[in-house]
Amino acid sequence: MPNAGKSSLFNALTAAGAEAANYPFTTIEPNLAVVPVRDARLEQVARTVGASQIVWDTIDFHDIAGLVAGAHHGEGLGNRFLANIRETDVIVHVVRAHRDERVVHPEGSVDPLRDIETVETELVLADLEQAERRLERVSKQARGGDRAALAEQAWLERVLEQLRQGRPARGVPVPEEAPNAARELGSLTAKPVLFVANVDEGSQEVPAEVRAHAAAQQARAVALSARIEAELAELEAPEAEAMRAELGTGESGLELVVREAFALLDEIAFFTADAARPAHSWHLRRGLTAWHAAGEIHSDMQRGFVRAEVIGWRELVEAGGYAGARERGVMRLEGRGYEVADGDVITVKFTP
Numbered sequence: 001m002p003n004a005g006k007s008s009l010f011n012a013l014t015a016a017g018a019e020a021a022n023y024p025f026t027t028i029e030p031n032l033a034v035v036p037v038r039d040a041r042l043e044q045v046a047r048t049v050g051a052s053q054i055v056w057d058t059i060d061f062h063d064i065a066g067l068v069a070g071a072h073h074g075e076g077l078g079n080r081f082l083a084n085i086r087e088t089d090v091i092v093h094v095v096r097a098h099r100d101e102r103v104v105h106p107e108g109s110v111d112p113l114r115d116i117e118t119v120e121t122e123l124v125l126a127d128l129e130q131a132e133r134r135l136e137r138v139s140k141q142a143r144g145g146d147r148a149a150l151a152e153q154a155w156l157e158r159v160l161e162q163l164r165q166g167r168p169a170r171g172v173p174v175p176e177e178a179p180n181a182a183r184e185l186g187s188l189t190a191k192p193v194l195f196v197a198n199v200d201e202g203s204q205e206v207p208a209e210v211r212a213h214a215a216a217q218q219a220r221a222v223a224l225s226a227r228i229e230a231e232l233a234e235l236e237a238p239e240a241e242a243m244r245a246e247l248g249t250g251e252s253g254l255e256l257v258v259r260e261a262f263a264l265l266d267e268i269a270f271f272t273a274d275a276a277r278p279a280h281s282w283h284l285r286r287g288l289t290a291w292h293a294a295g296e297i298h299s300d301m302q303r304g305f306v307r308a309e310v311i312g313w314r315e316l317v318e319a320g321g322y323a324g325a326r327e328r329g330v331m332r333l334e335g336r337g338y339e340v341a342d343g344d345v346i347t348v349k350f351t352p
């Protein structure tokens with residue numbers, strides 16, 4: 001919704017991102033924030049192995065304009081914004097829940113659930129149009145008896161049923177025979193959602209109706225004050241902490257948003273760390289292998305992959321470093337097919 005607090009939250013994220021000098025970026029667009037995903041596990045690992053510094057993995061946040069009713073027809077530049085959402089992996093849905101009367105509400109009153117439903121209706125209608133078109137095309141392919149097309153057709157029919165009842169496509173599992181069905185559809189309502197209730201200063205309670213709605217939608221919800229977060233992000237760390245304590249807001253709302261968004265991606269984190277280089281955190285789709293992990297780090301490592309030395313982050317910390325870990329026999333040698341686990345510390349051996 002317009003004026004919900006998206007740009008305020010975005011500005012807070014941007015300030016947080018700018019603060020971390022060490023992130024790999026090439027261009028910065030005005031509506032793109034590259035935000036570090038801090039991870040206490042890597043801090044311990046880096047300290048243990050004596051890494052010179054830490055380079056955090058990052059998430060890109062895009063700020064878009066508010067959707068108004070009719071956006072799926074192109075109302076208020078709606079289609080372009082819907083196209084922006086289509087390219088993302090996760091939607092962060094900011095909903096106004098604060099009651100500051102100086103901030104105009106486009107509907108004239110504060111009602112988070114109504115606003116959520118207005119926006120969701122637009123997403124559902126946009127998906128409905130796409131799904132009908134896609135079904136027509138896939139049905140033609142399915143007539144030839146193609147198994148993937150048949151599975152996709154059946155999936156699309158179930159998705160359409162959901163959408164016609166105003167429900168998101170998220171609830172319909174994508175068939176194994178057509179794993180790219182949701183991507184092919186460019187579905188908006190199949191994407192994971194994090195609701196961010198923009199609440200009054202000093203509160204961190206997700207309104208009950210937003211919490212219930214999120215739960216019913218297989219989505220997650222957090223609460224923060226976008227204005228406070230934006231102000232805090234401008235301060236130096238010690239000042240920000242003192243102000244946080246004064247306001248009674250605990251963990252940084254931003255950290256919460258970043259962590260929850262990362263969790264929704266269903267990606268795992270793995271680390272590289274030794275004394276000679278900065279320690280890094282990386283992400284990888286759950287279920288992928290040491291060979292894929294090598295490709296995340298460098299294409300040369302993947303091409304010349306020989307083996308990976310792997311250890312869980314906690315084992316490495318408890319052993320006091322690699323030498324200790326070798327003595328204890330807890331370092332493992334793994335081949336390219338090893339499925340990487342969340343929190344693994346990996347050293348790739350490769351022929352350049």
Ligand SMILES: Nc1nc2c(ncn2[C@@H]2O[C@H](COP(=O)(O)OP(=O)(O)OP(=O)(O)O)[C@@H](O)[C@H]2O)c(=O)[nH]1
Nearest residue numbers: 002003004005006007008065066100103225226227
């Ligand atoms: N009191 C209060 N005001 C807020 C808060 N968050 C945002 N605002 C104010 O609400 C107004 C709109 O905030 P934005 O962040 O620009 O809203 P937006 O969602 O980006 O709006 P559009 O880009 O128009 O869709 C601004 O005047 C903000 O200062 C908040 O947590 N508390």
Ligand SMILES: [Mg+2]
Nearest residue numbers: 006007064065
């Ligand atoms: Mg804005």
